[in-house]
Amino acid sequence: MKANIGLFGLAVMGQNLVLNMNDNGYKVAVYNRTQDLTDKFMAGGAKGTEIIPSYSLEEFVNSIEVPRKVMLMVKAGEVVDKCIEGLLPFLSEGDIIIDGGNSLFTDSNRRTSYLREKGILFIGTGVSGGEEGARHGPSIMPGGNKDAWESVKPIFQAISAKVDGAPCCQWVGEDGAGHYVKMVHNGIEYGDMQLICEAYQLMYEGLELSIDEIQAIFSEWNKGVLDSYLVEITANILAFKDENGKPLVNNILDTAGQKGTGKWTGINALDMGIPLTLIAESVFARCLSAQKEERIKAAQHLPKQAKPFSGDKQTMVDAIRDALYASKIISYAQGFQLMREAAKEYDWNLNYGDIALMWRGGCIIRSQFLSDIKKAYEKVPQLENLLLADFFSSAMSTADSGWRKAVILGIELNIPTPAFSSALAYFDGYRTARLPANLLQAQRDYFGAHSYERLDKPRGEFFHTNWTGQGGNTASSTYNA
8 A cells, every 4th residue: 555645854853753644644755865864763662563664766656646745844944955866866746745844935936846847736834833843743835736735634624733633733835835934924023932041041140049030930920911822831941950950041151053044034034024122133133133243242341331121120021921911912013014915926825824723732823812813803904003903903002101111121231132222123114104204315415316205196106306406306226125
C-alpha cells in the first residue's frame, strides 16, 4: 500500500509532523538527504509505525499514491528550490509540492507560477507551534495553487490544532498568501515577546521584585485577558531553577537571535507604507541586544542616574499589566492592517476572522485574545483597524492611564521600553485628527519644491510656494508611499 503523503526533511519539525500524520491515520513516506537521520528516525520515534523510509528521491516519489503530495520541511531559500528541482524529474502532472518552511512570500509567488507552468500544483504553507505544535497540532496557514487545496485539506485539518472543534487551518489565498500570513504571525510573535520582556524588566529592575514574585504575577496574568501561550511559558521559564537552585533565566546571556521573519515583516510594511512601529522596534531591540560588548562599554561611560522606585508596587504592577495588554492590541491592530493592505496590493481575498481562528490554537501567539479579534471581523469583515471595534476601543480606554504610568516609570528609571513606547506613540498618533505633517510638507516644499495639498482645496490638488523669492515656481513631482 502506498503512502498518502510524503515528507522531505527530517529535522525536528519534519519528524514531529510525520508522527502527527501517522497518529491521525495517514500513511507517510519519508526522505532525508542524509540516510543516517532517516535510519535514526526509523529506529527511534517511528519504530513500530507504518511510516515508509526512502533512500533515493525516485524511491521516495514512487512510494506515494497519485496525485502525489510531497511536503518539504527544509531550510528556506535556495535549498527549497534545489529540492524542487530534484523532485521534478520524478513527478507527474497534477502532483503537489508543499513548502512547509518559513519561506519568504515572494519566493512562494514565484514557485507557484513556475510549477504551474510545469503542471505541478504548489502550496506554500506557514506551520506554527514549534516542536510541540508539530507533534500534537500546529496552526497551518496554506496558500498557493487552490486546485491543490481539496487534496491536502483532510490531512492538514486532521493534524492541525482544534479550538472548540474547529481546525486551526483554513485556505488563506493564492500564491504566497499563506507564507505572507505566517510572516505577519512571526512579526507579531516578535512584538509579543518584546512586550513581555519589557514588562519583566520594569518589574525586575524597576520595582526590584524577585524572580519568584514576577513568576507569580505572570501566572496570575495568564488567567485573565492576557491568557496566552507566551505568557504561560514565561511563567514556566521564571519558575525553572538552575543547578545551583537559583532562577536559570538570570544565567542566560542577554543577546537575542533572530531568523529574519520579523525583519521581513518590517521591510514589507515600509514598502507598503504601513506604520508597523511596534514590530519594527521589537526587531531593533534584538539588534541592540546583540551589541553586548558595546553596551557594557557604554554602561561604564554613560552611567544611569535614576532614583529607586518609591510608591505602591501593586498599583504599578497593575499599570504594567495594562501597558502589556494595550500594547498587545496595538501590535495585532498593526499586523492586521498590514495584511489588509497586502490583500489590496497582491489581489488576495484574505478572511481576517479565519486568520484569527487559525491563530487561536497550536501556534506561538495563540491566546484567548484572538477570539475577540475573530468576533470583531465577523461583525465587520472589512474593519479598517481593530482599534475601531467596540471591544478594543473600550479596552484601550480602560488601559490608557496605567499604560502611560508604565512608560513614565521606564523613562524615570532609565529602563528602555521601545515596544511599550512606540505602541503608545502610534495610538496617540492614530487618534490625532491633525498631525504636524503640515509643517513637514512645508519643509519638503521649501528645500525640494515637492509641493503640498491645502485644507481649503480638494484632495489631489497640489501647490508649490516660492518660499525665498529666489527658487522659482516650478514644483517637482509628488508621490505617496
